[in-house]
Amino acid sequence: MRHIISLLMENEAGALSRVAGLFSSRGYNIESLTVAATEDPTLSRMTLVTAGSDDVIEQITKQLNKLIEVVKVVDLSEGNHIERELMLMKVRAIGKDREEIKRLADIFRGRIIDVTDKSYTIELTGTGSKLDAFIEAMEHSAILETVRTGASGIGRGERILKV
């Protein structure tokens, strides 16, 4: 089953490689991983998307907690949460396609953030499945490039992950 795990860790050189190394050395699945400093610059917040049986997920959270630089770990998928992913997509946009692509981007609440006479670059935010749907809907031969950040997640309502 898919799980989205959030963690706070010391914002130190090498902390990310400890997490990545843990996943590769123990053979855990890793779908996506995003990380950046928080409002407190000494802390980084990471969102990890992984998949596995309950036993595997239990081991993953325990092993993450065991890393010395990890301050807190929470499995967001255990409760209500919101997740968002950002995608940038560059598409070939010539002639009558330009209108069609603009309309499609609007439907998905995407924004065109760069334009040339041959291309559009579209910014789109949403859940992973919404981004998948947009890729599906777009004429494949028109897609020049896609960049996805992987999911970031946060608990709903009063659920807070803080030191």
Added chain:
Amino acid sequence: MTMELTGAEITVRCLQKEGVDYIFGYPGGAVLFLYDELFKQDKVRHVLVRHEQAALHAADGYARSSNKVGVALVTSGPGVTNAVTGIATAYMDSIPLVVISGQVPTHAIGLDAFQEVDTVGITRPCVKHNFLVKNVAELANTIKKAFYIASTGRPGPVLVDIPKDVSQQKAPFAYPESVTMRSYNPISKGHAGQIKKAVQLILEAKRPMIYTGGGVILSDAAAQLTELVRTLGFPCTNTLMGLGGYPATDRQFVGMLGMHGTYEANMAMQHCDVLVAVGARFDDRVIGNPKHFYNEDRKIIHIDIDPSSISKRVKVDVPIVGSVSDVLGELLKQLKARKEKPDQAVLDAWWTQIDLWRARDCLKYDRTSSIIKPQGVIEKLYEVTEGNAFVTSDVGQHQMWAAQFYKFDAPRRWINSGGLGTMGFGLPAAMGVQFANRENTVACVTGEASIQMCIQELSTCKQYHLPIKIINLNNRYMGMVRQWQEFFHGNRYAESYMDALPDFVKLAESYGHVGMRIEQPGDVEGALREAFKLKDRLVFMDFITDQTENVFPMVPGGKGLSEMILV
């Protein structure tokens, strides 16, 4: 006003403050400033090994036998890569070490400088934690953290990588009294409610079994364990790492369990109804295939300081996270308060069954053989040393025979590489043990294959006058490899024969030690007595043993514990 000291001075001061008396190492370019500072003082004594792997094993043996943090010092590049086997050995067995490594100067890092490796990257998967110190102002605090992390919670090796320029630069020195880390707060006390549940299960048990591992040794909880086992009247087994946690000569001890465990221990594991696992991790060599790990329904209580050890290979019913000594202390307290006792009649029936298994005499061997039997050598070693020696071992058949036939009544006496299974561990580990226990007898049980992996340390032993007694069980084979080839590979002994062996007597003599070659069973005891009388000499005893002897019982890979091959 605080003094300004160089990084090298700070490092040595920190070691002094931590009460480090011995540091095992090997110099090189990146650690020259550190060696210079070591040279100028005499509190921290440096032991020069002949290969960095041995520095780690020696620090490891020192730590295992003394319950202090072992410390090693190596240079950058090959110094570190040579040390990796030793670091991984300590990591797998949760041994507290602080490893200080030199690194190329900060401005050269990443430029493929001479003797540069990514030490933090290479060691990351086999340390509890590691640090690269880029700022001399953080050095003292980092070393403090290293000792704290290494010795608390589930212990393990911690590496501090110090670039050469950092060891030269100056900073004000103040050694922190204590350290707090928001991201590292190991739990010590067990959950009282969970312990209460455990007590209930224990009191209701009809066929109980207590299975204990290295956690009992690391937590210095042998006394509490012994009290608990005796109070309850339950059978107790130890893992390879846990030997000495409960007195092996006691009737309630059913021997070691596992791949080469006793018939009675393995059968009791499979047929118990309540299993109390204490500081043990259900390792594959200990419980075999988890799918075949029970013959009857049962409940498992698991006490361990590392939450990730719980329900990793085997699901447990009552997990208790905490240090073994704290949890056993609380368990004993609650048991005494309850005033109830396990049903003696039911327990007697269980013991009757266990004694039937015991009567199988699974460790029997041919005592009338005209060739020296390795088991017999260990039995004589036990007699001659009166069970009081510190015994280190290498890895293979000799290790298993030492574990089966030397009866350890006290913790920290049995020193071996259980998790990683590192051949070459025995001799350098014995050096560390001897440094930590100068007045005690130290024996290294080894084989002609293992001993050659760190044979160069005979030189270190000479330099420091270490009177280690080496028991070389020489069967001219990598015995355990040969045994598997005999059982599972149609007697095809691929590359497991040790050809072109040295004359170990002459070899020992060339290093300035005493060598003995023993070929007749009748000479074994006399030779051992003679050797152990030489209190101030290292004696290398080369026992020419039976080439065909195998370790029994044996649980083949992938099988359950009750599926033993018996002699």
